[in-house]
Amino acid sequence: MSTAAFQGSPTPGTSTLQGDARGAHVDIRNLTKVYGSFRAVDDLSFTVEPGRVTGFLGPNGSGKTTTLRMLLDLIRITEGTALIDGQRYRDIKQPLHTVGAALEATNFHPGRSGRDHLRVLAATHGIPDSRVDELLELVGIPAAARKKAGGYSMGMRQRLGLATALLGDPRLLVLDEPANGLDPQGIRWLRGFLRHLSADLGKTVLISSHMLSEVQQTVDDVVIIANGRKIAAGPLKELEGRASTRVTTRDAEALAAVFAQRGLEARVSDPRQVEVASEDLVLIGDTALAAGQPIHGLASAGTDLEEMFVRLTEQHGNRNTEGI
Numbered sequence: 001m002s003t004a005a006f007q008g009s010p011t012p013g014t015s016t017l018q019g020d021a022r023g024a025h026v027d028i029r030n031l032t033k034v035y036g037s038f039r040a041v042d043d044l045s046f047t048v049e050p051g052r053v054t055g056f057l058g059p060n061g062s063g064k065t066t067t068l069r070m071l072l073d074l075i076r077i078t079e080g081t082a083l084i085d086g087q088r089y090r091d092i093k094q095p096l097h098t099v100g101a102a103l104e105a106t107n108f109h110p111g112r113s114g115r116d117h118l119r120v121l122a123a124t125h126g127i128p129d130s131r132v133d134e135l136l137e138l139v140g141i142p143a144a145a146r147k148k149a150g151g152y153s154m155g156m157r158q159r160l161g162l163a164t165a166l167l168g169d170p171r172l173l174v175l176d177e178p179a180n181g182l183d184p185q186g187i188r189w190l191r192g193f194l195r196h197l198s199a200d201l202g203k204t205v206l207i208s209s210h211m212l213s214e215v216q217q218t219v220d221d222v223v224i225i226a227n228g229r230k231i232a233a234g235p236l237k238e239l240e241g242r243a244s245t246r247v248t249t250r251d252a253e254a255l256a257a258v259f260a261q262r263g264l265e266a267r268v269s270d271p272r273q274v275e276v277a278s279e280d281l282v283l284i285g286d287t288a289l290a291a292g293q294p295i296h297g298l299a300s301a302g303t304d305l306e307e308m309f310v311r312l313t314e315q316h317g318n319r320n321t322e323g324i
């Protein structure tokens with residue numbers, strides 16, 4: 001599979017992905033979905049900006065897919081609005097050219113090749129076959145796409161889903177868990193591809209994920225939900241907070257005091273463990289050494305946002321099974 005297919009794409013104007021002068025603006029306002037007495041999405045509001053990749057994050061069952069389905073008019077909204085450039089999806093004149101979506105990677109006809117799947121869709125929208133082949137090349141499955149989709153791996157289905165979403169060269173791309181089933185190389189490829197679409201072509205990209213770590217290097221903005229409600233939203237850089245390091249030692253209290261003297265914020269999390277609000281391993285190591293304190297282990301403890309996300313996932317892992 002090509003990992004750089006898009007990198008060589010021609011200059012704007014002739015590219016397979018021409019881009020628009022602007023991506024579409026998404027405005028979700030007080031969106032609610034109720035099933036019986038269960039609030040799958042609860043008074044959710046956020047915006048998605050053009051030229052950026054927005055990560056829509058939350059634990060399993062938190063309401064991400066339900067929100068995206070309401071945005072795309074696949075299910076009825078109970079309350080609130082979900083607008084794309086000020087319009088409901090159903091009122092958009094040329095939806096394929098405005099919004100490209102890949103909500104599920106499994107809904108291709110198993111007996112039809114990926115290429116034929118795209119060609120059928122292209123034909124019904126007056127899009128030439130040549131574009132189908134260009135897109136298959138672009139997403140890295142030019143040969144595989146001639147085989148029946150029933151035999152595709154999850155990663156191949158994801159790539160075909162992406163090609164389908166891109167068929168109309170849309171201004172907004174909505175992808176549900178696009179990294180699912182991709183190998184590390186595929187995830188790296190997807191990351192570069194989505195950045196190209198947003199940063200270079202100005203498109204709006206909205207991707208959902210239940211794993212912050214999977215999209216952390218891809219997204220500019222995040223919207224985090226749990227139990228159908230918004231927990232946090234904003235630029236990733238602003239929300240990430242501090243990175244910290246977990247230090248294993250003989251006497252955590254003594255080492256924490258040493259760090260504090262050096263002006264490093266430190267917290268004893270275990271009699272043998274200290275969390276230091278720094279990712280400077282040299283500084284941490286040298287400080288401990290100078291004070292004669294042994295270090296038995298040093299590990300990145302991630303950022304404040306990562307810690308919050310892990311906590312959320314633990315608390316709200318699956319509200320169905322928890323009966324919340």
Ligand SMILES: Nc1ncnc2c1ncn2[C@@H]1O[C@H](COP(=O)(O)OP(=O)(O)OP(=O)(O)O)[C@@H](O)[C@H]1O
Nearest residue numbers: 035040058059060061062063064065066067210320
């Ligand atoms: N048709 C439905 N009827 C009843 N409950 C539903 C229906 N569709 C979804 N739900 C419930 O709504 C909640 C949110 O589901 P949703 O699929 O939106 O979560 P998600 O965040 O996309 O999860 P995942 O990361 O697992 O895909 C879940 O508890 C789910 O069981």
